[in-house]
Every structure is written in C-alpha cells, then in structure tokens.
Amino acid sequence: MSQTAHSQALRVVAIGGGTGLSTLLRGLKRFVSPPPGAPTPQDSRCKDAPCVIHDLSAIVTVTDDGGSSGRLRDELNMLPPGDVRNCLVALSEDEHLLSRLFQHRFQHGDLGGHSFGNLFLAALTEISGDFAQAVQTSSQILATRGRIYPSTTVNARLSAIMDDGSIVRGETNITQSKRSISELLLEPSNAAPMPEALEAIEQADLITIGPGSLYTSLITNLLVRGIPEAMASTNATRVYACNLMTQANESLGLSASQHIEKIFNHAHGRIFDYALINTAPILPATLEQYAREGQTPIEADLERIRALGVEPIVGNFVHEGNVLRHNYDNVAEVVLAIGQRGRIA
Template sequence: MSILKWLKPGLKIKRWVLLGIIGILVLGVGLSSVLNNLFSDIRRILVIDPILVVIGILLIIISLRRGITSVLIVMRYYKKNVQLDRDLVNELLYKDRILTKRPKIVVIGGGTGLSVLLRGLKEYTTNITAIVTVADDGGGSGILREDLGMLPPGDIRSCILALANTEPTMEKLLQYRFKEGKLKGQSFGNLFIAAMDGIYDNFEIAIKEMSNVLAVTGRVLPMTLEDVELYAKLKNGTVIKGESNIPEENIKLGSEIDKVFIKPRNSRPLNEALTAINEADCIVLGPGSLYTSVIPNLLVRDITYKIWRSKAIKVYIPNVMTQPGETDGYDVLQHVEAILRHSKRNIIDYVITNIEPIPKSTLNIYAKDGAKPIIMTEEQEKELMKKDIKVVKDKLIDIKKNYIRHDAPKVSEIIIDLVNKKRW
C-alpha cells in the first residue's frame, strides 16, 4: 500500500509556508504598531512592538530554513535522471518528516524472507537496520566469493533493493541474471557490488555507496566483515562444511542438525550493528532459513549478548514452510528451541506465526521437494508461554505464482502495533 494514502491535507511542505505567512503577519503588526505609536506611547515602542517584530522575523527564518531543508532532502535523493512530480515530492517529504520519527527496527537474517519483510516495513518507518548473513557460499555469490575473495553479496543485494527508492527499470537491471556464457546465472547486482568493492577496496564502503546511489531507506549491514564459513554438526556426529552443502548433504545422510557454528568463531560484528541493536525499539529475527540465514548472525561475537541486553521487544518470525535438509518435520516450538540453543534464554518476547490454510494445489508443489507447513498447536503455545514467549497468530500468507511468502504489509503492521503498545 502506498504511503501517499496516509497523507492528510495541510501537512507536507505547506506547514512551513503557513508558518512563514504567520511570521509575516506578526512582523507586519509589530512594524505598523511602531509607526502608529511613534509619537504617543514610548513604553509600547520600546517593549511590546520590538517583541512582535523579533517574533515575526524568527518565524520567517524558521519557515525558510525548514522549507529549504525539505526541498534539499528531495533533491539529494533524486538528483540524477529522475523527473520529480508533486506526488513524489510529497511522498519524500512525508518519509523525511514523519517516517523518520517512527520506531527503530533492527531486522536480522538473510534470504528471500528478509527482503520481503523489509519491503513492508519501509512503508511504516525509515529507521530500519538490516543485519544480513554473509555465510552463504553457493550460487553467483559463491563464485564471486571464491574468484574475487570478497564477501558474498547476494542477500545484501536483495535487502538493498528491498529498501531502495529507485525506478522499476533500475531494479530489474540489478536483479537481472545472465542466461548464457561465463556469466550464466550471475546477477548484475552482484557484479555491481563487486565493482564497487574493487573501486573502494572495502566491502563496507561499497555497500554504503551502493545504498546512496539507490537512495536506500535505512541501512543494510553485513553481520561481519570477516570471511566466515558455516558448519553444521548433525546428530549422527557428521560435520558438514559450507552453507550450500548443509541441506544437500543432510538430505543424503538423513540426520537432523544438532548445531551450527562459524569459523573463525571469534568473528566481530560492525560497530554500527551493535549501536543499532542498543538503540532499537524492536529487534526482529527472520523470516528466513533457520540454520543458514537466521542463526549464523547470532554466532557473531557480541550480537546475541547485545540483543539479550537490549530493552527492545524481540520478535521471531518462523518460515511458513519447512526447509528440506534443514528443518524437516519442525514445528514452531522446535524453531524457537533451536534459536535458544544457539543464543540465550529470554532473547525472544514474541513469535509471529501463520494460521492461514494453504491451498492444496500449492502444497502439492512444495510437497514434491519435501516441504510441509509449519504448524502451531495449543500445546506448543503453552510451552512457549512457560518460556515467557507470547504468540501472535494471524493469516499471514501471500501466494504469487505458487510461491509462498509472508504477507509483508500485514506482518509489518503487527510489528509496529507491538512496538506502539509497549510505548503506551
């Protein structure tokens, strides 16, 4: 839903124009009073009238400064090859004046689920920080990681595009995957990040510069700048190396995951990420692959501790469907218990879970790969309550072309409501 629908008449830049008009009127009254009383009321000329003149001048100055600042904000983000119209200007001003005052949300995870949620959240607040896993080693990201020695850009690219204020053509370009030749399967957006990394010789700066180019709402941060590898220890004792290998090898071996860990184990997060967690009103884990997208972030030094210490509300959003080779047969409670095993107790306050039935035709497609709906029962809810975890249940499904995703606007609305209830 477009945020333009939220705008009310009389808001936007008009309020600064109105303030300027009031300032001119007050200044006019003060000056006219000075002239009228020039020879009759010395006390009024020396005390009251100058106060009116000063107030009028101050109101005019404030009006001009605020109005010019608002226009500069618009031009800063849309100074290159974008045609401004009234609705676009109003939307940008709304985001700057209203959404920047909304809750500070930190979202932690990776994969498609995280980027989907970000698209919903940016309609409610611009104070978003996405902390994204860089443990993936498959696909186009894995190739760039191996060939160029850079951090995998795939999940970060998706999150940047989710928060970007850019033209549809630009988004299509950055999402485009080459279909032939040596670049087959590679995303243009990944190559863009690789080029920026080559220019600045710094992955963190490359991400920031790309975010500036695309006028990103909020920030996207890698969970660490170190070259980490993800490992999984199965219950049969086997250890699997590599994020992309974990589901594949686990399917072959037919054993559940006992725990995951990263090397180097003492990997450090960005200071910006820790600051964002400290200042957050809400910290969201997921949605995304449990062992390969969400939990890896919690294994980075100090991340779990900072979340645990934070006064923000902590929310976990499990996937709608199980992931073959990773969470086969898991219910909501088992997802939560896996997170707690890899972090600390009291790191989750709320679980937001789906209770909407999924059409059989769609389920049949997922069943071919072994995926099943993640179920929440009354017994599970009671167990979560024993852990001081509240459950929010709702219809949260969005199905497009037989792909099941979370209803991002609905989930975002629930998150913002939880924050607002805490504030009041």
C-alpha cells in the same frame, strides 16, 4: 499505529537473510519517514498519518558460498553479495526498475550465472577496498530507505554437526545434506560484528528476526560474537517471524516452538519476546506442491511457545503465488503495532 510527533517514531532493526528478510523490508520501508524536505514516496503509508519508522536498519547474513555469490567470494576474495543485493533492491526507492536490473542474470560467457547486482557490489568493493563501504555507497546511489549492515565483515564460513555426529562444511553442502542439523558453527568462531550493527541493536525500539531459513538465514547471524549478547541486553521489543512451512534439510518435522528452541540454544538465551505464527489455511494445491519435498505447514504449538517465555501472535500472514511468501504488508503492520505498544509501555 500513527505517532503524534516524528521524534516518537520507532528505530527498527531487521535481522536475517535470504528472501525472508528482503520480503519483510518491502513491508517496513513503506512506513519510513522521508528525509526533511524530501517528497513522500508513492508507495508510502505515511500520506495520511505520521510515519511510524524514524530509522530502519537491516543486519544481513554473509555466509553464502554457492552460485554467483560463491564464485565472486572465491575469485575476488570478497564477502558474498547475494543477500545484501536483495535487501538493497527491497529498500530502494525505485524497486521495480532496480529489481529488473539488479536481479538480471547473465546467461552466456564468463559472466553466465552472475547477477548484475552482485557484479555491481563486487566493483564497488574493489574500488573502495571494503565490502561494508561498498554496501553503504550502494545504499546512497540507490537512495535506499534504510541502512544495511553485513552481520560481520570477516570472511566466515559455516560448518554443522549433523545428527549422526558427522561434520559438514560450507553452507551449500549443509543445505544439500540429507542429515538433520544438530548444531551450527561459524569458522572462525570469534568473527566480530560491525560496530554499527551493534549500535543499531543497542539503540533500537523494535528488533525483528526472520522469516528465513532457520539455520542459514537466521541462526548464522547469531553466531557472530556480540550480536546475541546485544539482543539479550537491549530494551527493544523483539519479535520473531516464524516461517510458514518446514524446509528441506533445515527444519523438516520441527514445530514453531522447536524452531524457537533451536534459535535460543544457539543464542544461549531468550532473545525475543513475541513470535508471529501463521494460523491461516493454505490452499490444498499449494500444500500438495510442497509435500513433494516433504515440507508441511509449521505446527502452531502455542502452549509450548508460551512455556518458552514467548507470546505467540497468530493471524493470516500468507501470500500465495507461484511460491508461498509472507504477506509483507500484514507482517509489517503487526510487528510495528507490537513495537508501538512496547514503546508506550
């Protein structure tokens, strides 16, 4: 994957939200070139070969309305900071310390339930008067190895048409509904993206979407006017990282190809070329744990994926701990290898 010159390295854009995006960013940041004259970070993969990523940007969903993020959104009339906070931690130089600090959640009093990182972003938003500027200032303070853009700076909220025709409003209510989602909507429907986010997509060599909750982490970004159009028209190599398991209230019973179909339907077109699909076995004890919530491994129906014009890339992308996560090292290496092949082609 190494490049012979810094100028040939990739411009990478990662789109998503929740823990899925921050997990992927942890893997990608290890391949980011340090600024000229700066020391190579200890966790970098660039010690023995040129870095693969010249520029890394994350486009993050901002439709959460629950927990600390929802409270700050309602009380301070600001965008929800939670997903952005996770990305700041993932891309920071000193992730261990900042993870403990930014993820610290107060237990008592009026601050009970709030995380320090959310309050940090809320304070900077009040100081600057602009959430996007607060995110950029936070990135500078934390020396992140990439830029972070909210998918929109409009105070937008989700609604969903369910399989029985009913309409549920608000992300929290949608994820708690017992009905299946037929269509996800953004209110207002004309919410505009940040120009910088569209520029990053336009200039990218490699774009990733996922992993993450099908509707509330991935599709929500594609409802922002201009983002799916930019993804459809870009010359970048586009890769979807499919989830490991189906998810209650979002994707129970859906195969990998059905995940892709839902994304394409909401984006009104094919917006990626490859799909990373896990085919490695998962421990029986872990499967039993997830089965209690009706969750199962996502079926790798490879021929149906190919019929959609998408090339499946299969492999072992699992990290098993207290909860299932993608192995961010494996995922980062594979998507970057795909990006490099696309650049050469």
